[in-house]
Amino acid sequence: MDAAFTAEQDEIRRTLRDLLAQHSGPGEVRAAVRTAEGHDPALWHRLAQELGLPGLALPEEYGGAGCTVTELALACEETGRALLPSPLLATAVLATPLIAALGTPAQRAELLPRIADGALTAALAVPGGSMAAALGLTADNRAVAWAGGGRAGGVQARLGDGRWRLYGEAGRVLDGHSAGLLLVAAHTGGYPRSRTLLFLVPAEAEGLTRTRLTSMDETRPLARVELRETPAELLGPDEAADVCGALAVTGHTAAAVLAAEAVGAAAGALARTVAYVKEREQFGRAIGSFQAVKHRLADLYVRMEAARSAAYYAAWDPAAGPLALAQALEAARTVAGEAVQLHGGIGFTWEHEAHLYVKRAAGDELLFGPVHRLRDHAAGQAGLFGDVTADGPVHGVAV
Secondary structure (H helix, E strand, O other), rough: OOOOOOOHHHHHHHHHHHHHOOOOOOOOHHHHHHOOOOOOHHHHHHHHHHHHHHHHHOOOHHOOOOOHHHHHHHHHHHHHHOOOOOOHHHHHHHHHHHHHEEEEHHHHHHHHHHHHOOOOOOOEEOOOOHHHHHHHOOOHHHHOOOEOOOOOEEEEEEEEEOOOEEEEEEEEEEEEOOEEEEEEEEEEOOOOOOEEEEEEEEEEOOOEEEEEEEOOOOOOOOOEEEEEEEEHHHHHHHOOOEEEEEHHHHHHHHHHHHHHHHHHHHHHHHHHHHHHHHOEEEOOEEEHOOOHHHHHHHHHHHHHHHHHHHHHHHHOOHHHHHHHHHHHHHHHHHHHHHHHHHOHHHHHOOOHHHHHHHHHHHHHHHHHHHHHHHHHHHHHOOOOOOOOOOOOOOOOOOO
């Protein structure tokens, strides 16, 4: 593994950081999340047209830049630093890889170029708000009934007269209220032939109702999606697609990107805190000059850099994504909490920008964690604890 970034990768980071520094400060973030879209459409159009952000990891044949997960992770580290509200995560990290992996040639040719140029945004809708389980991050997505079961629960798909129709609802759908296209995970086959498939549902589909929810982190807008006999198109050529396998692969890649984004958020919170303690004076000197404050900041820096190393490794090897995500979410939560403490009384006011980082850290752990479950599932997959019997651990592995 070559840990050094290329000139092109450094340029992506620098260009995006400069642009967001001008157009995505705390004031702009608060204004953007209060729009109907939940983000700044003009800034999103600029990121798509000038930087090609939504198509960064798409092949050139579909209008993308042909880059790797590493470039996408570096870009998301910068969007995380600025807490940018945008459809990038829902579209480019969650939905696009599934379309590329499972879609027919016609579906890919129709949808991916529009995603690459920013004209179309997409969202992944899974029932029950079980995104982490569906992506295989906290459980085996083949072993748990995250998509509902039997003839009730979740979203049900029914084939009749040559058309698929969906009935049910999905909660906590990231950017689900504004996405132009929904990828809906639905259960079909009843008890005898139970299976989960993915369906394409355009925003204007009949019987589709989308309601934006009040969320802890306004920079991650969530929605409830209700489907009432809604016509849908099966993603892929037939019902034989390995949907759970594709979701698990996408989940590992998404975890690597999310880890980089969480590291960016931690870095942003730490940078603002360091700047504050250099200016805030107590007893005639800057509080940053006190040894106790220096020690706390040093501990935060070490924690953040360790998470960054894990995130960069996961971008190179997405199999390490869940563990990197656990470490990054923990670092973001710790750094954001300490940022509030080190800002003193002003940091505890709800209006202060430090709370934007606290909400992002807490919201991401609710959506994609929690940390202890990410680690527990990764340990189980690695066989870290071996098999446990009534008499104790076997294979010589201590629990």
